[in-house]
Amino acid sequence: MSAPAISAPDAAQQPEQEVEVLHWWTAKGEIKAAEVLQGSLEQQHIGWKNFAIAGGGGESAMTVLKSRAVSGNPPSAAQLKGYDLQEWGMLGFLTNLDAVANTQGWDQLLPPVISQIMKYQGHYVAVPVNIHRVNWLWINPELLEKAGATVPDSLESFFAAAEKLKQANIVPVALGSDPWQEVTLFESVALAVLGPQGYRRAFVDLDPDMLSGESMVDVFRQFERMRQYIDVKTKALEWSDASAMLVEGKAAMQFMGDWAKGEFSALGKAPGQEILCVPAPGTQGFFTYNIDSFAFFKHSDDLSIQAQETMAQTILTPAFQREFNLAKGSIPVRTDVDLTGFDTCSLASSTAFQLNQQNNTLVPSISQGLASTSYVQAAIFDVVTDFFHSKQADPEKAANQLARAVKSAR
Ligand code: GAL
Numbered sequence: 187m188s189a190p191a192i193s194a195p196d197a198a199q200q201p202e203q204e205v206e207v208l209h210w211w212t213a214k215g216e217i218k219a220a221e222v223l224q225g226s227l228e229q230q231h232i233g234w235k236n237f238a239i240a241g242g243g244g245e246s247a248m249t250v251l252k253s254r255a256v257s258g259n260p261p262s263a264a265q266l267k268g269y270d271l272q273e274w275g276m277l278g279f280l281t282n283l284d285a286v287a288n289t290q291g292w293d294q295l296l297p298p299v300i301s302q303i304m305k306y307q308g309h310y311v312a313v314p315v316n317i318h319r320v321n322w323l324w325i326n327p328e329l330l331e332k333a334g335a336t337v338p339d340s341l342e343s344f345f346a347a348a349e350k351l352k353q354a355n356i357v358p359v360a361l362g363s364d365p366w367q368e369v370t371l372f373e374s375v376a377l378a379v380l381g382p383q384g385y386r387r388a389f390v391d392l393d394p395d396m397l398s399g400e401s402m403v404d405v406f407r408q409f410e411r412m413r414q415y416i417d418v419k420t421k422a423l424e425w426s427d428a429s430a431m432l433v434e435g436k437a438a439m440q441f442m443g444d445w446a447k448g449e450f451s452a453l454g455k456a457p458g459q460e461i462l463c464v465p466a467p468g469t470q471g472f473f474t475y476n477i478d479s480f481a482f483f484k485h486s487d488d489l490s491i492q493a494q495e496t497m498a499q500t501i502l503t504p505a506f507q508r509e510f511n512l513a514k515g516s517i518p519v520r521t522d523v524d525l526t527g528f529d530t531c532s533l534a535s536s537t538a539f540q541l542n543q544q545n546n547t548l549v550p551s552i553s554q555g556l557a558s559t560s561y562v563q564a565a566i567f568d569v570v571t572d573f574f575h576s577k578q579a580d581p582e583k584a585a586n587q588l589a590r591a592v593k594s595a596r
Pocket of ligand 1: 210243425445476477478554
């Protein structure tokens with residue numbers, strides 16, 4: 187029997203339109219979420235050219251994006267968020283999305299705190315994908331029980347639980363060695379000590395007295411206490427490797443945003459049951475936000491522009507918002523999406539977001555680039571990671587260094 191003729195792919199099957207998307211979602215849970223976006227576009231006959239750059243937090247991805255843009259060959263779309271949108275908007279690279287936003291009513295659909303982040307000089311330059319809550323503590327309950335420890339709800343009860351775990355020879359806290367992971371821990375300690383107003387005065391207003399004052403010294407003091415409960419020598423540990431340590435019973439707790447929830451789900455663990463979610467100790471009732479978004483780089487041909495507009499519009503449909511956020515561990519940016527089927531952690535996140543939005547106590551994540559420019563963020567990263575790894579950590583000196591470093595980065 188002759189081999190079946192291998193026909194050239196039918197031209198009708200080749201997507202005419204295509205988007206090349208730069209992102210850093212390469213962990214198991216992140217891949218599942220990215221595949222929801224890919225599927226949503228392919229259903230509309232838009233090809234997906236995956237441009238994934240590994241490295242949680244996106245630092246490597248941003249380096250690659252800069253080289254692509256500078257060489258005049260930017261991707262169609264890139265995962266860009268927070269203050270980076272202002273910097274890229276100022277450089278003139280980003281497509282104006284007002285037409286799609288007006289058609290779909292983004293100003294009515296989105297919480298004001300989110301629509302403001304998406305605009306440069308009053309025009310939409312990005313579409314928001316999700317709302318991640320960063321001030322979470324994830325817990326393996328079996329290990330806590332084994333050590334006779336209880337779920338912490340304050341810094342003091344956290345240190346008590348961590349001490350019991352340490353005495354039981356269980357690694358209390360899993361933390362990777364990236365500065366952004368250390369700052370994710372630092373910012374939750376800061377929120378616990380300073381409260382939302384103090385946090386914003388320090389890290390949004392960049393008030394020098396707040397940055398160098400006694401309360402910031404106490405933040406560094408509490409942060410230093412954390413070190414004894416973290417296996418600091420773990421090298422090159424991705425955030426997702428730290429999440430895996432909880433699943434494998436190699437560590438009891440992880441301070442991380444709820445993208446970790448997507449990872450626990452992808453690893454087969456039920457968040458809120460097999461891996462517990464509690465607000466980072468001392469931050470009960472508060473909400474540190476991280477908003478993922480996609481920006482679109484200027485391209486001249488109509489097919490690319492149409493594909494970009496379709497991608498932006500698709501991301502804010504209720505169906506996509508529901509399916510994507512179920513996989514990503516975040517909650518929808520639209521407040522009118524049915525949360526049936528979301529787990530208790532996400533429901534708690536949604537309740538906390540709405541409460542903090544009403545009370546104007548939402549705080550932006552420092553580690554995720556939502557609080558300040560990349561220059562100020564880099565200054566904070568340097569001071570915090572140096573302090574965390576210093577043999578002679580001095581809280582008072584660190585607070586003064588922080589104020590000076592931020593001042594010079596403004
Ligand atoms: C953040 C991003 C999240 C999550 C995390 C870990 O910057 O906003 O979506 O993926 O990095 O890679």
